[in-house]
Amino acid sequence: MKTILVTAIGSFSADIALRSLRQAGWRVIGCDIYPRQWLANSLLTDGFYQAPLCADPDYLPFIRRVCESEGVQFLLPLTDLEVDVLSPCRQQLLELGVTLCISGEATIALCRDKLTCFEHLRASTGLPLIPTRRLSDVAPGEAPVPCVLKPRDGRSSQGLHKAPDARHWDFFIQELDPDKTLVQPMIEGRIVTVDVVRDAAGHCVCMPRRELQRTLNGAGLTVETFWDEQLVQMCREAAQALSITGCVNFEWIDSPQGYYFLECNPRFSGGLAFSHLAGYACVENHMACFTGGELQPQVIPQQRVLTRKYHEYSV
Incomplete structure (x- = not known):
């Protein structure tokens, strides 16, 4: 029986992921930053571990310990933050006999x-693309409204701002990093x-x-x-x-x-x-x-x- 470690089992996609894996005959180990008793999806796992935040220095050692102790062969991260942290670690995981089940690091x-x-x-x-440029490339005095301002590395709509007019534009650009913020026309x-x-x-x-x-x-x-x-x-x-x-x-x-x-x-x-x-x-x-x-x-x-x-x- 193949063993897989699924992270963030309290996230939105976890239920269908866990149910599908169990139905296909996988042995499923789950982890999450919250305790098992707080997570209904823990009922769908064959083992559960409470994980540190993925920004914590102990996160990668934690993943390694779980993989070694449970004989994990495949690792499936479900959230953006964990994908970002684990993606560069693909080779180290392979050395443990663990396949990281996401697209390649360059992708x-x-x-x-x-x-x-x-x-x-x-x-x-x-493809039809939305014109995109850095805030730092917008000429002084230009207010390309209505527009959307978003982090260059943003996720899940975090840090997204809509500027329908010059008043909103002037307010937002005072607070945003011009090199890390993108500007797009509002569609x-x-x-x-x-x-x-x-x-x-x-x-x-x-x-x-x-x-x-x-x-x-x-x-x-x-x-x-x-x-x-x-x-x-x-x-x-x-x-x-x-x-x-x-x-x-x-x-x-x-x-x-x-x-x-x-x-x-x-x-x-x-x-x-x-x-x-x-x-x-x-x-x-x-x-x-x-x-x-x-x-x-x-x-x-x-x-x-x-x-x-x-x-x-x-x-």
């Missing part, structure tokens, strides 16, 4: 730097999330959905699944350009002028369970990318509204 670095990602996609694809439209699974051979499956209701940090609560061949082809082009391996999520703005690429989050989306409910086993196929398996063929999702609710448990 992670590219996706995490929004300006470099924009420049790379502009140079290598014909109105609905957010579309696409769960994308791509293997090393370039086979690629896409499951799109419109976000009808979401949390402030971007996790979908109510969505509408649909199919758009043009959007899917653009996702496949982006996945190839970024050398994606495994399951990630792309976000787009569906505006009156068409789709605009927003970003790639190189980990499971918070609404990954919606793609499973729409008919595609993203977690199982993600693991196939790291275990030598084959991707299941594309499923065409029906157009329907899906929503989630919460349950109470005694742990």
